[in-house]
Amino acid sequence: DGGITQSPKYLFRKEGQNVTLSCEQNLNHDAMYWYRQDPGQGLRLIYYSQIVNDFQKGDIAEGYSVSREKKESFPLTVTSAQKNPTAFYLCASSNPYQASTNEKLFFGSGTQLSVL
Amino acid sequence: RKEVEQDPGPFNVPEGATVAFNCTYSNSASQSFFWYRQDCRKEPKLLMSVYSSGNEDGRFTAQLNRASQYISLLIRDSKLSDSATYLCVVSPLTGGFKTIFGAGTRLFVKA
Numbered sequence: 001d002g003g004i005t006q007s008p009k010y011l012f013r014k015e016g017q018n019v020t021l022s023c024e025q026n027l028n029h030d031a032m033y034w035y036r037q038d039p040g041q042g043l044r045l046i047y048y049s050q051i052v053n054d055f056q057k058g059d060i061a062e063g064y065s066v067s068r069e070k071k072e073s074f075p076l077t078v079t080s081a082q083k084n085p086t087a088f089y090l091c092a093s094s095n096p097y098q099a100s101t102n103e104k105l106f107f108g109s110g111t112q113l114s115v116l
Numbered sequence: 117r118k119e120v121e122q123d124p125g126p127f128n129v130p131e132g133a134t135v136a137f138n139c140t141y142s143n144s145a146s147q148s149f150f151w152y153r154q155d156c157r158k159e160p161k162l163l164m165s166v167y168s169s170g171n172e173d174g175r176f177t178a179q180l181n182r183a184s185q186y187i188s189l190l191i192r193d194s195k196l197s198d199s200a201t202y203l204c205v206v207s208p209l210t211g212g213f214k215t216i217f218g219a220g221t222r223l224f225v226k227a
Contacts, residue, residue: 033213040124042203042217043160050213058213090159104150105215107159 002027006091006108012116013078013085021076021111023091030095032074033105036060037088046089049074078113086115117142119216122204126222133194137221139187139204148207149180151189153200154220160203163189194225 004025013019025032031050035043045058049068063082068074074093078085091108122139129135141149149166164171166178166187177190187204204218 031213035217040219042120042219045213045215048213056213088157104162104165105160107161109159110157112157 004091004093004106004108006089006111008111009109011111011113013113014116016080018077018079019113021078021089021091021113023074023076023108024072025074025091025093025106025108026072027093027095027106028071029093029106030071031093032068033092033094034058034064034066034074034076035090035092037090037110043090046076085113088112118218119143120204120206120218122218122221124219124221126224128224128226129194130226131194131196133225134190134192135194135223136191137189137202137204137223139189139218139221141185141187141204141206141216143206143208143216144182144185146185146206146208149178149187150205150207151176151178151187152203152205152217154203155200160217163202191223194223196225196227199223199225 007022033048034046037043044060046064047066049055052071055068065077089111092105120141151163152160153163154160166180168180170179175192179188201220201222203220207215
């Protein structure tokens, strides 16, 4: 079945440590996104990529980095510069070139990141 | 003012009840509207798109009022399994990076 796979499901970060969240999709989607969700708040966009080897900052990119070397993969690194990283992280993808689905986002199952 | 506003609830209703949620958006250029359902610590899942003519999917009815810039979701004959958070989602143009998510409305359906 096609879909988006995020790993790990739970992740713990020590102070000063960088951690990387994995996101892989086999939907053949060009666009991929990373969102952060905090309790009582809507999803906030961290980074997005509309095509391989290109990505753009979202609304809350500080303290995060991404890469898009392959169409299928869009890993997110939470760096030590992110002082409040505890949150639920969601990866999503979309295919803007299919008229019937171009605005719809398909989500991975999420990663809960906590600070030790 | 938030770009997409929802009443956070929680809405506590008995099984079989009808419940309605509203959502307002501030960008009049918005083009696409959706309701997503999210269970605790799970990913949001698309419940339905919202069209100006209104649309219905089983027990769920969505309406869009462009003049007043609000979207509604009506759930009839509530089931225990409807308990979840319902996210109002608005996109000003084609392209997921412009999608704005409301904070969600929490629904508890009780036996």
